[in-house]
Amino acid sequence: MTFDLKDCGTCPIRHRAVCARCESDELEILESIKFYRSFEAGQPVIWSGDSMDFVASVVTGVASLSQAMEDGRTQMVGLLLPSDFLGRPGREFAPYDVVAVSNLTLCCFRRKPFEKMMLNTPHIAQRLLEMTLDELDAAREWMLILGRxxxxxxxxxxxxxxxxxxxxxxxxxxxxxxxxxxxxxxxxxxxxxxxxxxxxxxxxxxxxxxxxxxxxxxxxxxxxxxxxxxxxxxxxxxxxxxx
Amino acid sequence: MTFDLKDCGTCPIRHRAVCARCESDELEILESIKFYRSFEAGQPVIWSGDSMDFVASVVTGVASLSQAMEDGRTQMVGLLLPSDFLGRPGREFAPYDVVAVSNLTLCCFRRKPFEKMMLNTPHIAQRLLEMTLDELDAAREWMLILGRxxxxxxxxxxxxxxxxxxxxxxxxxxxxxxxxxxxxxxxxxxxxxxxxxxxxxxxxxxxxxxxxxxxxxxxxxxxxxxxxxxxxxxxxxxxxxxx
DNA sequence: CTGCTTTCTTGATCTGGGTCAAAGCGCAGA
DNA sequence: TCTGCGCTTTGACCCAGATCAAGAAAGCAG
Structure with a gap:
């Protein structure tokens, strides 16, 4: 995998140094649809059910994904640390509450153009697949923790x-x-x-x-x-x- | 997504009827690396740590993924029903115990050629990404169940x-x-x-x-x-x- | 420094689900 | 038909962690 979201997509400082493909078209496109957002500790990033027009990766800080039952019980289902990916290409509405646990900076990409780019550049889908599989493993380890x-x-x-x-x-x-x-x-x-x-x-x-x-x-x-x-x-x- | 693992990859009966792309090269390759395996209820499919030289999808029956602690406590972390995917391209060793819960038929693809094919056919990586994201959602719903x-x-x-x-x-x-x-x-x-x-x-x-x-x-x-x-x-x- | 808020700690008590034990049930094989 | 074994149910008891209730500690604004 020569194209690495973690190094190339997230952080304009790192990728210039690290990635051989940095001068490629993909990167130019990524740069053009990229913007940063910051949140203070405790601030909500997005509520479950809200429309979400970007995907993002965490640059600094910590965010949580959680699910709430209507009687108030809540369960955290994801913990996003720097370099983790947030959001799902192809899905319009957020399925979880996302909250900034500490001060947080996100590197965001507008969803539609990101999706379009994914269609043309297989590296990104493959990299995203890998990251998602890692997240699934982490979720399963977590299930053992919760259950037993x-x-x-x-x-x-x-x-x-x-x-x-x-x-x-x-x-x-x-x-x-x-x-x-x-x-x-x-x-x-x-x-x-x-x-x-x-x-x-x-x-x-x-x-x-x-x-x-x-x-x-x-x-x-x-x-x-x-x-x-x-x-x-x-x-x-x-x-x-x-x- | 014109190429659908569920319809095209899993089941040679269904895909001929359903999928417009069935005469394509990818399908020929898939067919050539495909084989079936059956298991009786209760039989292990693979143990955690074993080398796993195939990926597969469930044709009939139910399989479970579980994690065990060395003192015997176990937690099921995945339940695979027909059309679900088993295995991870790019990983040699199985991270979980896989057991046939009921009588089970798997449609298997040899891992190396499957991986190679994935590199050339972006549809597959994208389809796999979607399926993995769905699985991640299911895992997170499960976490709420387990935790709260x-x-x-x-x-x-x-x-x-x-x-x-x-x-x-x-x-x-x-x-x-x-x-x-x-x-x-x-x-x-x-x-x-x-x-x-x-x-x-x-x-x-x-x-x-x-x-x-x-x-x-x-x-x-x-x-x-x-x-x-x-x-x-x-x-x-x-x-x-x-x- | 003082008062206020948020976060954390500790204690007392209660209870949902675990543990241990003993039957019931249903089916395959003799 | 009987027997044995795997699965399931039910009962009695117990304990880890929830709940309820005070306080303590740490920030922070004034």
Missing amino acids: KTAREKIASLLTILARREASLALQTAQSGTSFELPLTREAMADYLGLTLETVSRQVSALKREGIVQLEGKRKIIIPDFDLLVAETGDDADGGVMV | KTAREKIASLLTILARREASLALQTAQSGTSFELPLTREAMADYLGLTLETVSRQVSALKREGIVQLEGKRKIIIPDFDLLVAETGDDADGGVMV
């Missing part, structure tokens, strides 16, 4: 996932001693994990008490021994979906 | 999903008075829903006792009033993921 794990295992799994993603953004693998800023409130963590915020708070406190994680303030997580944390997830040691 | 619904709502949701899929295979929409054969054991339903089989049994009995469903034997489900069942799912009336 205990509250403690859920918290450990979430922290592991976030630590791994955080590390991979820096082109590293998660290691002992790493620390990262939790981009989620306790309530958002609860929505992610199918728990209540009280249970989240209790389990985080328990992991802290037992020295499996350290906290600096409410949001900064330090992982003194990564294997110790992974042991709490209930997964086998190699962990995560295999690729 | 009560046992009773979970059962009602599963029955609703199965009734809808059953109906759509017959090119209809689910209606009051429909009946269908449950393709899943109580244990498989439990694995699907993140419950124990005892709880599944109790909740099915409760729905029966209250006249929301009727049972003929253990497996034949009759839905006297579809809206009554949908009301038990906790979803809003129009139901399901919107398209």
Whole structure:
């Protein structure tokens, strides 16, 4: 795959440096239909059912996809970190609520021309297929978490996932001693994990008490021994979906 | 999309009748790399981690994808009904256990030539992208079920999903008075829903006792009033993921 | 510094669904 | 016809996590 949405489509700074095909027509088209949008933490990006005339990828910050039941119960069904893709070519209405969890910048492409371009440039459909398959794998890992794990295992799994993603953004693998800023409130963590915020708070406190994680303030997580944390997830040691 | 895997790739009986492009090269290639495999109910199709040299689509029967934790807890993460696609181009090892839930026939394509063909025929990647996006939506609906619904709502949701899929295979929409054969054991339903089989049994009995469903034997489900069942799912009336 | 709000923690109590145990049911094979 | 086995149902009991209810901590505006 020589054409990479992550490098070429998302970020005009990166793609010039990285991608051999950058001077191609596709890129020119992408550039011409591209615009940026920013959101403050907590702001809605789009509501379920709204018409959505763009697709986008996350440049900085974190967004969540969630589904709500009419009695107010909500379940987060997707967590978008930088380089993740938002939206579905060929679909007019948003199927989920999208909310900026932290301050957020999106790189948007107008949907119609994006779709048209997809028809002519197979690389993009193929790249998008790959990304979607990865997302499907992540969703399925998440289903195991929701369906079968205990509250403690859920918290450990979430922290592991976030630590791994955080590390991979820096082109590293998660290691002992790493620390990262939790981009989620306790309530958002609860929505992610199918728990209540009280249970989240209790389990985080328990992991802290037992020295499996350290906290600096409410949001900064330090992982003194990564294997110790992974042991709490209930997964086998190699962990995560295999690729 | 003139080229449709569901009609053209899966089933040599249907595609001749349905698809205008049937005499094309792609079809010839597909035919040349195609073979069928059958499995009895309960048989494994492939284990997580095994090398998988084909992709396939389901012709008849039901297959499940599941993930197991090493202590034996398992969570079903995908349910494949006729016309669903199995496997991932570009990936050598199976990430999940695939099991034939009922008697099962797969229409398989050797993976390498299938991948090669995908590079030349954008229709296939695009069609596959659509199917994958639908699967992702289904997975996300499932996450809401797993994370936030009560046992009773979970059962009602599963029955609703199965009734809808059953109906759509017959090119209809689910209606009051429909009946269908449950393709899943109580244990498989439990694995699907993140419950124990005892709880599944109790909740099915409760729905029966209250006249929301009727049972003929253990497996034949009759839905006297579809809206009554949908009301038990906790979803809003129009139901399901919107398209 | 003070008061207000939002977020988080902790405690007490309750309950839905898990766990363990024992039958029922239906069918294939002898 | 009987027997055995896999699937399902039902009962009794228990516990992880939900719910309800205070507070504590951290920001932030004035």
